[in-house]
Amino acid sequence: MSNSEFDTILVVDDTPTNLAVLSEALTAANYQVAVALDGETALEQVSYKPPHLILLDVMMPGIDGFETCRQLKANPDTADIPIIFMTALSDTVDKVKGLNLGAVDYITKPFQQEEVLARVNVHLQLYHLNHKLEAQVNERTAQLSEALESLREAQLQLIQNEKMSSLGQVVAGVAHEIKNPVNFIHGNLIHARGYITDLLALLTLYENCMPDVNPQVKTFAEDIDIEFLREDLPKLVDSMAVGANRIHGIIQSLKTFSSSGDDQFSDVNLHAGLDSTLLILSNRLKAKSCRPQVQVRKYYGELPLIDCCGGQLNQVFTTILSNALDALDNCAVDRGEDWQPYIEIETSVMGEMAVIEIRNNGGAIPPEIREHLFDSCVIRKPQGLGTGMGLPISHDIITQTHGGRLTCEVEGDRVGFIIEIPMQPDLTPPSREVQAASR
Structure with a gap:
C-alpha cells in the first residue's frame, strides 16, 4: 500500500501559518512535503513534479481552490491525483461543489492533526491501491490479448x-x-x-x-x-x-x-513437392483476358532428400505460389502488351541449408507492407480472398517447425521469397517432440 517515505504531498494555502502547521505534521509522519501559496504556483509545480496527493485551500487570491481543482482534473496527466479540500466553510453546497469537481474529501479548519493524518493516509492507500489494480488490469488485459492472438x-x-x-x-x-x-x-x-x-x-x-x-x-x-x-x-x-x-x-x-498431407517428418524430395504444387495450381497459370500465360522457369540444383514435413512445406509452396499468381493478376492491367508474367523457382545448397527461391515479376511490395509480411496481426487480403494468414503461418512452419528461415527480397518489380531448410537441423522441431511423445 502507501509508503510515507516515498509519498509527496503538495500543500496549497495562502496562509503561511497553515502551511507551517501542516508541513510540520506531515514531515513528522515521514511524508515529503511541497508547498504553494496560490493556485497558479500549485499548477506550475504539479506540471513538473506531480505529487501523490494535494491538500488544497478553497479560499485563495487569484484562482481559488475550486478553479485550481477543475484545471487539475481537466488535465489527463494530473486528473488522478487525489485532492483534499481545506476550508473553514461549513456550507453543504460548497462541499458538494468541491466533490463534484473531483475532490475526494474535505478537512475543516482549524486543523485537527490526527484527523489530517488519518484522512491523508486513507486516501494515499486508496490512491496506491487504485494504481496497483490498474497495473494488474493492464497486465491481465495484455496477457488476454496475447492469448487471444495465439488462439x-x-x-x-x-x-x-x-x-x-x-x-x-x-x-x-x-x-x-x-x-x-x-x-x-x-x-x-x-x-x-x-x-x-x-x-x-x-x-x-x-x-x-x-x-x-x-x-x-x-x-x-x-x-x-x-x-x-x-x-x-x-x-x-x-x-x-x-x-x-x-x-x-x-x-x-x-x-x-x-x-505429403500429414505432419510426419520423413525424407522428402523437395523438387517433387514443388512440381506437384505447380500441378495443383496449373489452371491458374493459363492465359487470362488480363494477361498472357504465366511462364514457369525452373532452375533446380542438386538437392538431397531432406528430413522434413513434406505436407507443411507443400502448404508453404502453395501459399507463396498462390500469392505470386495473385500479384501477377493484380498488376497485369498496368503492364504493356509485351509484358510476360513469370515465376522462377531456383533450388540450391548453401552450407548446411537447402535453399528454395521463388520469384515473380508481379511488382514491388511497398516497404510499409514488407515490414509486416509475417506479422499475424496484419490482414493483407481483402474480404473474400483469404485470411491473410498464409505468410505468417508459412513463417512459423519454416522457422518454428523446421528451424529454418523465410525472408522476402525485392529488386525492382521482382519479388522473391527465400526458404532455407536445414538439411540436418540442430534443433528438435515441436512436431517431432509431439511424435516422440505419442509413441
Missing part, C-alpha cells in the same frame, strides 16, 4: 491444415480413381500396338499373295484410304501411349502431393 493463430493454422488435409484427401481420391483405368489403357496399348502391327503385316501379305483384288474390296480400300490408315494407325497408337504416360505422370505428382 486466433492456432485456429487459423488448424483451418489451414484442415484445408490442406482435405485437399490431399480429394487429390488422393482422384488419383486413385484415375489410376486403375489409366493403367488399364496403358497396359493394353502395348498389346494393341502388337496386334495392329500383326494385322498390318497380314494385310501386306494378302496384297502380295493375291494381287488380283476383288473390285468390291478394292473400292472399299480406296474409300477408307487404306494407305493413309496403314501409315497413321501406328502413329495414333504412339500418340495414345504418350498421352497415357502423361496422365500416369500426373497421377504420380498427385500422389506425391497427397501423400
Whole structure:
C-alpha cells in the first residue's frame, strides 16, 4: 500500500501559518512535503513534479481552490491525483461543489492533526491501491490479448491444415480413381500396338499373295484410304501411349502431393513437392483476358532428400505460389502488351541449408507492407480472398517447425521469397517432440 517515505504531498494555502502547521505534521509522519501559496504556483509545480496527493485551500487570491481543482482534473496527466479540500466553510453546497469537481474529501479548519493524518493516509492507500489494480488490469488485459492472438493463430493454422488435409484427401481420391483405368489403357496399348502391327503385316501379305483384288474390296480400300490408315494407325497408337504416360505422370505428382498431407517428418524430395504444387495450381497459370500465360522457369540444383514435413512445406509452396499468381493478376492491367508474367523457382545448397527461391515479376511490395509480411496481426487480403494468414503461418512452419528461415527480397518489380531448410537441423522441431511423445 502507501509508503510515507516515498509519498509527496503538495500543500496549497495562502496562509503561511497553515502551511507551517501542516508541513510540520506531515514531515513528522515521514511524508515529503511541497508547498504553494496560490493556485497558479500549485499548477506550475504539479506540471513538473506531480505529487501523490494535494491538500488544497478553497479560499485563495487569484484562482481559488475550486478553479485550481477543475484545471487539475481537466488535465489527463494530473486528473488522478487525489485532492483534499481545506476550508473553514461549513456550507453543504460548497462541499458538494468541491466533490463534484473531483475532490475526494474535505478537512475543516482549524486543523485537527490526527484527523489530517488519518484522512491523508486513507486516501494515499486508496490512491496506491487504485494504481496497483490498474497495473494488474493492464497486465491481465495484455496477457488476454496475447492469448487471444495465439488462439486466433492456432485456429487459423488448424483451418489451414484442415484445408490442406482435405485437399490431399480429394487429390488422393482422384488419383486413385484415375489410376486403375489409366493403367488399364496403358497396359493394353502395348498389346494393341502388337496386334495392329500383326494385322498390318497380314494385310501386306494378302496384297502380295493375291494381287488380283476383288473390285468390291478394292473400292472399299480406296474409300477408307487404306494407305493413309496403314501409315497413321501406328502413329495414333504412339500418340495414345504418350498421352497415357502423361496422365500416369500426373497421377504420380498427385500422389506425391497427397501423400505429403500429414505432419510426419520423413525424407522428402523437395523438387517433387514443388512440381506437384505447380500441378495443383496449373489452371491458374493459363492465359487470362488480363494477361498472357504465366511462364514457369525452373532452375533446380542438386538437392538431397531432406528430413522434413513434406505436407507443411507443400502448404508453404502453395501459399507463396498462390500469392505470386495473385500479384501477377493484380498488376497485369498496368503492364504493356509485351509484358510476360513469370515465376522462377531456383533450388540450391548453401552450407548446411537447402535453399528454395521463388520469384515473380508481379511488382514491388511497398516497404510499409514488407515490414509486416509475417506479422499475424496484419490482414493483407481483402474480404473474400483469404485470411491473410498464409505468410505468417508459412513463417512459423519454416522457422518454428523446421528451424529454418523465410525472408522476402525485392529488386525492382521482382519479388522473391527465400526458404532455407536445414538439411540436418540442430534443433528438435515441436512436431517431432509431439511424435516422440505419442509413441
